[in-house]
Amino acid sequence: MEERPTLETIRRAPKVLLHDHLDGGVRPETIVDLARDGGYTDLPTTDPGSLRTWFAEASNSGSLERYLETFSHTVGVMQSAESLTRVAYECAEDLAKDGIVYAEVRYAPELHTSTGLSLEQVVEAVLAGFAAGGRDHGIRVGTLVTAMRHQARSMEIAELAVRYRDEGVVGFDIAGAEAGYPPTRHLDAFEYLQRENAHFTIHAGEGFGLPSIWQAIQWCGADRLGHGVRIIDDITVENGAPELGRLAAYVRDKRIPLEMCPTSNIQTGAAKSIAEHPIGLLRQLSFRVTVNTDNRLMSGTTLSEEFAKLVDAFGYGWDDLRWFTVNAMKSAFIGFDERLELINRVIKPGYEELKQG
Numbered sequence: 001m002e003e004r005p006t007l008e009t010i011r012r013a014p015k016v017l018l019h020d021h022l023d024g025g026v027r028p029e030t031i032v033d034l035a036r037d038g039g040y041t042d043l044p045t046t047d048p049g050s051l052r053t054w055f056a057e058a059s060n061s062g063s064l065e066r067y068l069e070t071f072s073h074t075v076g077v078m079q080s081a082e083s084l085t086r087v088a089y090e091c092a093e094d095l096a097k098d099g100i101v102y103a104e105v106r107y108a109p110e111l112h113t114s115t116g117l118s119l120e121q122v123v124e125a126v127l128a129g130f131a132a133g134g135r136d137h138g139i140r141v142g143t144l145v146t147a148m149r150h151q152a153r154s155m156e157i158a159e160l161a162v163r164y165r166d167e168g169v170v171g172f173d174i175a176g177a178e179a180g181y182p183p184t185r186h187l188d189a190f191e192y193l194q195r196e197n198a199h200f201t202i203h204a205g206e207g208f209g210l211p212s213i214w215q216a217i218q219w220c221g222a223d224r225l226g227h228g229v230r231i232i233d234d235i236t237v238e239n240g241a242p243e244l245g246r247l248a249a250y251v252r253d254k255r256i257p258l259e260m261c262p263t264s265n266i267q268t269g270a271a272k273s274i275a276e277h278p279i280g281l282l283r284q285l286s287f288r289v290t291v292n293t294d295n296r297l298m299s300g301t302t303l304s305e306e307f308a309k310l311v312d313a314f315g316y317g318w319d320d321l322r323w324f325t326v327n328a329m330k331s332a333f334i335g336f337d338e339r340l341e342l343i344n345r346v347i348k349p350g351y352e353e354l355k356q357g
C-alpha cells in the first residue's frame with residue numbers, strides 16, 4: 001500500500017514553481033542585514049524572528065490591497081545591485097533546498113530604481129544572483145519581469161523582457177492591485193510581446209473576478225493566469241454535476257495554466273480556506289492546475305508546505321502531486337526540449353521512487 005505523502009517526503013520530491021515573487025520571499029535575517037547596511041530605518045522590528053511573524057500577521061488582512069502594503073519593507077531594502085544579487089542568490093538556494101528543480105521567479109524592476117539603478121542594472125543584478133545560486137545549488141531559475149498594473153511602464157518592462165530573453169528572462173507579468181486596473185490598460189505591451197513571440201502571464205481573477213480573467217485571455221492573449229481562482233464563478237454545481245460557463249470551458253479546453261497559490265488566496269480573501277479552495281474542484285475537472293507559493297515570506301510557506309496542506313485537505317497522493325508538477329513543467333516558459341527533458345529525466349523517475357517508498 002502506497003504511503004501518504006508527508007511534509008518530509010514531499011520535500012524530497014522534484015517540484016516545479018511558476019509563481020513566486022522575489023520581493024515576497026526574502027529571508028528575514030537578510031532584510032535586517034540589508035536594512036542596516038543600506039540605512040533603511042522603517043522596519044517594524046529588527047529581530048528576524050519577530051519580523052517573520054510580523055510579515056505573516058500583517059498579510060492576513062483579507063484584502064489584496066493591504067496584503068501588498070507589506071512589500072514596502074522588502075522592496076525598501078532591495079535598492080542596490082549587491083542587495084538584489086544577494087536576494088536572488090538566496091532565493092535560488094532556498095528553493096533548491098525545498099526540492100524545486102525548476103522555478104520562475106518574478107519581480108518588478110521599476111520598484112528597485114529609487115536610489116539610481118537603471119532598469120537594466122536591476123535586471124542584470126538579479127540575473128547574476130540566480131546564475132550563481134542556480135549553479136551552486138543545482139536548480140534552474142528563469143525570471144519573469146513584472147510591470148505594476150497601476151503604473152504606466154509596462155511597455156518599457158516588456159522591452160526589457162525581450163532584450164534579456166537569452167540571458168535568463170523567460171517572460172513578463174503584470175501585478176499589483178487588480179480592482180480598477182484591468183489588464184487592457186497594458187494592451188500595447190501585450191501586443192508588442194506577441195509580435196516578438198515572447199511569453200507572458202497575467203495576475204487575474206484574484207482581487208477581481210471574471211471580467212479580469214476574460215480580458216487577460218481574450219484581449220491580451222495571456223499564456224497563463226496568475227491565480228485565476230475566480231474562474232470558479234463561471235462554474236455551477238447542481239446535484240453534484242458541474243456545469244462550465246463559456247469562459248471556464250475555454251480556459252479548460254485551451255489548457256490555460258492556472259498558477260494557484262492556496263495560502264496567499266486565503267490571506268487576500270480570494271478563497272475561504274484550503275478545504276474550500278477552488279483547486280479541489282478544478283483539479284477534479286482537469287483544468288491545467290499548478291501549485292505555487294506566491295510570497296513565501298508573507299504567506300510563511302514553502303512549495304512543500306502548500307502541497308502538504310493540499311494532501312491534508314483533499315487526500316491527494318503521489319499521483320496527484322506528480323500531476324500538478326508535470327502540469328507546471330509543461331506550462332513553463334522555457335523551450336519544449338528542456339521541459340520534456342526535466343519531465344522524463346527528473347520528475348517522473350523522482351515520483352516513481354517516492355511512490356515505491
Ligand SMILES: O=c1[nH]cnc2c1ncn2[C@H]1C[C@H](O)[C@@H](CO)O1
Binds near residue numbers: 177294
Ligand atoms: O498575489 C499578488 N497579486 C498581485 N500583486 C502581487 C501579488 N504578490 C505580489 N504582488 C506584487 C507586489 C510586489 O512588489 C510585486 C512584484 O513582485 O508584485
Ligand SMILES: [Zn+2]
Binds near residue numbers: 019021175203226294
Ligand atoms: Zn503573485
